[in-house]
Amino acid sequence: MISRFLQIMFVMQLVYSFPLLAQTVDKESLLHKFSFCLVCHGYQAQGNTTVLAPPLAGIEPWYLSSSLAAYRAGTRHTSAKALEMQAAVRMLDESDEPQLMALLAQMPTVREEAEAASIQQLERGAQGYAQYCAACHGVEAEGNELLAAPGLARLSSWYLQSAWQAFREGNRGDSQASSAAQQMRQYSQSLPTDLAIEDVIAFLSN
Numbered sequence: 001m002i003s004r005f006l007q008i009m010f011v012m013q014l015v016y017s018f019p020l021l022a023q024t025v026d027k028e029s030l031l032h033k034f035s036f037c038l039v040c041h042g043y044q045a046q047g048n049t050t051v052l053a054p055p056l057a058g059i060e061p062w063y064l065s066s067s068l069a070a071y072r073a074g075t076r077h078t079s080a081k082a083l084e085m086q087a088a089v090r091m092l093d094e095s096d097e098p099q100l101m102a103l104l105a106q107m108p109t110v111r112e113e114a115e116a117a118s119i120q121q122l123e124r125g126a127q128g129y130a131q132y133c134a135a136c137h138g139v140e141a142e143g144n145e146l147l148a149a150p151g152l153a154r155l156s157s158w159y160l161q162s163a164w165q166a167f168r169e170g171n172r173g174d175s176q177a178s179s180a181a182q183q184m185r186q187y188s189q190s191l192p193t194d195l196a197i198e199d200v201i202a203f204l205s206n
């Protein structure tokens, strides 16, 4: 009787551990396959300040494809900032994108230690965000696919700052770019000067 019970347990364990095993092997092989992306973007796709590569963990699949398409077409930036990525994207076969998305979806979104901010600054930032950004980027900064606006909550403050600056200075979103990028550029340039973007960024990264 006991041995019959053990046999059943053994079989059940096999049945349950196989998919798990397959999953881990899968993740390992994907990590290997896309290691050339993670060299710059961080082993956990958490971003890397030394090469200014943004976090990719938790990136929306639709935004991953649209930004890769922009690098592929050479329309993301007019500045040298995007050159590395333009070269890197050539090493990625478009048909591998679904696998890459599956890998990035498994990565934990670890936030960097946010810089200290006062309560007043966070309140101003929350207000500025709600008034000027939430309509497109979502109330929780989770992104909005219909408006092609990516999530901002998963990004680090240094990258938010540099991406904002790229739009505002007109290096990103020029006439060659997608209409989404052009829209963000126009918007960033039309904002009242009394909106302190540092406050919004402090709010987003806290």
Ligand code: HEC
Binding pocket: 036, 037, 038, 039, 040, 041, 051, 052, 053, 054, 056, 063, 064, 067, 068, 076, 077, 081, 082, 084, 085, 088, 089, 091, 092, 100
């Ligand atoms: C040599 C370093 C390097 C490598 C290798 C690299 N990247 Fe990047 N990546 C960057 C930098 C730097 C940026 C920011 C460029 C900018 O500001 O436009 C970036 C930006 C991106 C973005 C835009 C993210 C956003 O929030 O808009 C995506 C997506 C991306 N990389 C994916 C990849 C993938 C996929 C690979 C592997 C095929 C890869 N990267 C390899 C350096 C790199």
Ligand code: HEC
Binding pocket: 066, 129, 132, 133, 134, 135, 136, 137, 147, 148, 149, 150, 152, 155, 159, 160, 161, 163, 164, 178, 180, 181, 182, 183, 184, 187, 200
């Ligand atoms: C009218 C809609 C709209 C509004 C309002 C808007 N954005 Fe955007 N934003 C976009 C779109 C669309 C994109 C994607 C552009 C692209 O694909 O290159 C974007 C991209 C960005 C990015 C780049 C993210 C990345 O991963 O590279 C940042 C940073 C950003 N927005 C910040 C803001 C902030 C801060 C505000 C408020 C002050 C704001 N946006 C308001 C539409 C908007």
